[in-house]
Amino acid sequence: MNRPNHAASDGRRRRNDWIFILSLLLVVSLAGLALFFLRGVGDTVIVTVDGVIYGTYPLDRDITVEIRTGDEEQNRNVLVIREGKARVEEATCPDGICAAHKPISREGESIVCLPHRVVITVHAENGDQEPDIIA
Amino acid sequence: MRHTSRKLAYLGLCTAVALILAYVEVLLPPLYSAVPGIKLGLSNIAIIFVLYRYGVRHAAVVSFVRIAVVSILFGNPMTFAYSAAGAALSLLVMAILRRMDVLSTVGVSVAGGVFHNVGQILMAMWLLGTAELGYYLIVLAITGTVSGIFVGLCGGMAVKRIPMRNI
Numbered sequence A: 001m002n003r004p005n006h007a008a009s010d011g012r013r014r015r016n017d018w019i020f021i022l023s024l025l026l027v028v029s030l031a032g033l034a035l036f037f038l039r040g041v042g043d044t045v046i047v048t049v050d051g052v053i054y055g056t057y058p059l060d061r062d063i064t065v066e067i068r069t070g071d072e073e074q075n076r077n078v079l080v081i082r083e084g085k086a087r088v089e090e091a092t093c094p095d096g097i098c099a100a101h102k103p104i105s106r107e108g109e110s111i112v113c114l115p116h117r118v119v120i121t122v123h124a125e126n127g128d129q130e131p132d133i134i135a
Numbered sequence B: 001m002r003h004t005s006r007k008l009a010y011l012g013l014c015t016a017v018a019l020i021l022a023y024v025e026v027l028l029p030p031l032y033s034a035v036p037g038i039k040l041g042l043s044n045i046a047i048i049f050v051l052y053r054y055g056v057r058h059a060a061v062v063s064f065v066r067i068a069v070v071s072i073l074f075g076n077p078m079t080f081a082y083s084a085a086g087a088a089l090s091l092l093v094m095a096i097l098r099r100m101d102v103l104s105t106v107g108v109s110v111a112g113g114v115f116h117n118v119g120q121i122l123m124a125m126w127l128l129g130t131a132e133l134g135y136y137l138i139v140l141a142i143t144g145t146v147s148g149i150f151v152g153l154c155g156g157m158a159v160k161r162i163p164m165r166n167i
């Protein structure tokens, strides 16, 4: 079946594709930039398991935490905080995605281990990141 | 009657192709593992083909069987929840856009890829009880767009080149 206007409408669709894709990328980049600049460096790492807080750790103190989860505590994620950044050094999860994640330090950044239902998020507990002159 | 069983056979074939593509993707994760959920979404090629050739209901069935089998073979109940949320939202958006007929398969597939990630992240926010996944969405929207272009080109070619009388 050859419609006479086939080629023309194909061209129009392709043009719309580009408009759609470029505006999508623009919006996403703007949102990304906004997220990046509006949110400063965090100071606290909060670990939740199944949405329940497992532990809270300051970013400025180097520490290694073994997060044990699961019915028989068989799941393991090793959280390492060093030089103001948090990362998962090793994990027993099947996908290993959390351990491959880059270190996080900015407010709102998180490392998620889906199989173990562990979320590690950076927060800014003490409000502003500006040095507190008054105190 | 003959027509129906023929169609059923072809839909089974499409499901098999979707599964093979999903398996190919399981074989090459290391490149994309920095953030959970970054995927090429190769099996969406088959879903797009079914959507354009047979309509949204058949595409939903193929998509569901694909996710169920992939979760049984390579995943767990959690994987199923994420994939199902992503696939359902993705297919819904693609079906609406297809009906509007303003984009080619490339644009439709990009929207499908991005909304697949949106669905997964919403499900993750709900299951993990956290709202702090905004960063992931940004990263996944960009990777979803890039892979969506590739998938849409392949899907479009399949729709155009596999003749109607054959399938």
Ligand SMILES: [Zn+2]
Residues within 6 Å of the ligand: A091, A093, A095, A096, A097, A098, A099, A112, A113, A114, A115, A116
């Ligand atoms: Zn993990």
